[in-house]
Amino acid sequence: MGFNTGLSGLRAASVDLDVTGNNIANASTVGFKGSKAQFGDLYASGFLSAGTNPIGDGVRVQGVKQSFGQGNISFTDSGLDMAIDGDGFFILNNGGEVRYSRAGQFGVDKDGFVVNNQGMKVQGYTADGDGNLSGVRGDLQIETANLAPRRTTNLQTDVNLDSRESVLERRVRDLSLQTGDFTAGETLTFSYSDGSADETVVIPSPITSAGQIADAISAASGVSASGTTTAEIDSTANRVTTGDTLSNTIASRNLEFSINGQPLNVSAVTTLDELANVISSFGNNSISANVDGDNLLVRDSSGEPLEVQWGDGSSTNPIENTVGEIAVSTNRSVDTVASDAVGSQFVATYNNTQPTRINAFNPIDQRTYNHATSTTIYDSLGNAHEMTQFYVKEPSPGNGVGQSQWSVYLQVDGEPVGGTDQTPYTAIFDQDGVLASINGNPSGEIIVADWIPKDPSGDPNGADGPPADPTSVVSPIPEPPTSSAFVLNLSDATQYGAAFGVNDQQQNGYTTGRLSGLDVSDDGVIFARYTNGQSNALGQVALATFSNTDGLSPVGDTSWVETFESGQPVIGAPDTGTLGSIASSSVEESNVDLSAELVNLIIAQRNYQANAKTIETSDAVTQTIINLR
Structure with missing residues (x-):
């Protein structure tokens, strides 16, 4: 009896040593989960009775249970390395066989698939060309082609x-009218787009000059007007004698010239240009002249009446009732103008003139x-x-x-x-x-x-x-x-x-880009980074959890397979439901406590030695009995 009891103890201690040694051997294995041997005692019993003073028959190994507790998370230099912080397993496709693992040391194979060190393909939710994630689960693949450009919309x-x-810009209306476009006593009403009160001005009666009208109009806010009187001496229409022109009169006759009754000294004048210069040098600073072909234009910028007389001494040619012009400038605050005069030319011209931008x-x-x-x-x-x-x-x-x-x-x-x-x-x-x-x-x-x-x-x-x-x-x-x-x-x-x-x-636009790197978010979405600064979702890692994790069967390579005891997997995206989140550029270390395992190794060794002593003692007792003969 003692032999069998000691032998069962040796067997149990040997299993304990094996389990402890395996834990120690995998202390640095990524995603490894430590195991512990579980023992039960043995008792012999008869049919319908357990006997009165039963003596144990030794010990047996009831099972080896793995601990799925969280391991430490350490950082790595690989962007595709992933660690699960919480519950769940990575889903791997091993040539059609589905495996589950906590080891997240992933890379890319020659076809662009995300794989682990053994070439098993990582399963997840695929994305379309625009980076939209679908609910379809399959092997995650990295698209290494250039990212097509996107136009800005x-x-x-x-x-x-x-x-x-x-305000930097001003808009004005510039108009040029004649005295005949106004009616004596006409009332003009100016309306302003900024909400200011309307203003009215009254054209003088009688109208004596363009300057008089300009002064009246300038009284309105935002309006500036000036009057000009112009006398045109037409060489054809205003000749001294039949067939004469102003030009040949200057050249062949003794010309006399006066403005507003004041004579000019033109004795040395022989051309129209010289005559224009003499007029422009006249004592009145507002009067000037210029040559227009064979004609001479004399202007008074004050808008006052202008009388020009010229001749050769034997006859004179007065030019009176000259044209009076009014130049009006209004800034953009003036919206519309109304008049109490029917058919007012000024109103019609103003309201149909587009502003000039200053x-x-x-x-x-x-x-x-x-x-x-x-x-x-x-x-x-x-x-x-x-x-x-x-x-x-x-x-x-x-x-x-x-x-x-x-x-x-x-x-x-x-x-x-x-x-x-x-x-x-x-x-x-x-x-x-x-x-x-x-x-x-x-x-x-x-x-x-x-x-x-x-x-x-x-x-x-x-x-x-x-x-x-x-x-x-x-x-x-x-x-x-x-x-x-x-x-x-x-x-x-x-x-x-x-x-x-x-x-x-x-x-939302960008130029074409080449793949420059990969990033993984907390919810397991794999993003491709491109040289144009864009990123695009390529897929999302899927995680699985089980009702009875202890029921999973280890098959090596730090992976497990589903069994009847584990139940069917519940699959979802990371950080949803009871599933943990993803830590990128990280791996989960083995959860083996090396110090505790070394202590367990000592205990297992002591147990083995003690059980061996039981066999040795039983052998000594048996030898003593044999020596009684």
């Missing part, structure tokens, strides 16, 4: 326009815009282009209370787009500095549908150009895009009393 700009900026926007002149910001956009071939947004402050609309107005100009590679070479976009901000609308659109979006991508020489570069029908472009631009049209979104723009600043600027 959306640009979001978040800027603050400084409300303290001054200090108009010029992209190469920083004095003509308040703010500018640039960003890079891309065409369908992946070529980079510089888009610049210019902001010009305008006078406040309405009465100037509760609203502010800015003009927005757009350029790509120095050429205007969005039709802003003709008409800029109008951005309206409310009293809180928030964008209210752009060209009446509350979304704050600008659709640019006239951009032609060009090369550095200014020729079209072969990329997609504008759509055939620009009015058909909608926002957001549908995928896949078929033209160069894109949307500029300024909905987050503000106008506060702070310095101009670009808070954020995002666009």
Whole structure:
């Protein structure tokens, strides 16, 4: 009996030594889970009875149980190394056989599949070409081809326009009328677009000069007028004698000349140009003259009546009732003009004249815009282009209370787009500095549908150009895009009393890129990094968990297979449900406590020696009995 008891103890101690030795041997094995031998005692019993004083028959190994406790996580230099922080197993495809492992030392094989050191393929959720993850599980594969370029279809700009900026640009209406275009006693009413009160002026009665009318009109705010009187001496119509002209009169006759009754010394004059110089040097600084072909034009810039007489002594040729011209300039605050005179020529001319821009926007002149910001956009071939947004402050609309107005100009590679070479976009901000609308659109979006991508020489570069029908472009631009049209979104723009600043600027285009590295997120998504700064999801690692982890069967290579006792796996994405998260560039170390195992080794050795002593003692007792003969 003692022999069998000691022998069972030797066997159990030997198993304990084997288990402890295996733990020690795998103390540095990634993902290894330590085991512990479990023992049970043996008793002999008879049929229907266990006997009265049973004596044990020794010990037997009931099983070897693995501990699936979390191991330490250590960092590595490989981007595809992964450690599970929490519950779960990696799913591996071993030539059709499904295995489960905690060892996350992964790499890429020649076909781009993510594999472990034994070539088993890692299972996960695949992604489409745009990086959208699907619910389909399969072997994860790294696409090593170049990333195709993506054209810009959306640009979001978040800027603050400084409300303290001054208006740089002025728009004026310049008119030239004659005294006959006004009626004596006519009342003109000026209305202002900034909400100021209307103003009225009255044309004098009687009308005596252009200067008199100009003085009356200049009384209105924002209006400037000047009068000019012009006398034209036509060499044909105003001849001294039949067949004579002013030119040959100067050359052949003794010419006499007077202005407003004051004679001029023209005795030495032989040409029209010399006569014009003498008149311009006349004592009255407002009077000047110039030659127009064979004719002579005499002007008085004060707008006062002008009388010119000339002749050869035997006859004179008076030029009176000369033309009076009024030049009127109004700045952009004057909206409309009304008159109480039926058919007023001034009103008709003013209301049909477009403003002339003074200090108009010029992209190469920083004095003509308040703010500018640039960003890079891309065409369908992946070529980079510089888009610049210019902001010009305008006078406040309405009465100037509760609203502010800015003009927005757009350029790509120095050429205007969005039709802003003709008409800029109008951005309206409310009293809180928030964008209210752009060209009446509350979304704050600008659709640019006239951009032609060009090369550095200014020729079209072969990329997609504008759509055939620009009015058909909608926002957001549908995928896949078929033209160069894109949307500029300024909905987050503000106008506060702070310095101009670009808070954020995002666009969705990029040039082509080569694979430069891989990253793994906490939820197991594998991202490819490209040389163009983009990243694209290639897939997501799948994890599995079991109702009874202890029921898994180890099959070597730090992997397990499913058994009836373990139950079927529950598969999902990392960091969902009870599944743990993923630590990238890391591995899970063995959970073996080497110090404890060394102690267990001593205990197992002591147990083995003790059981051997039992056999030795039994042998000695047996020998004693034999020696009794």
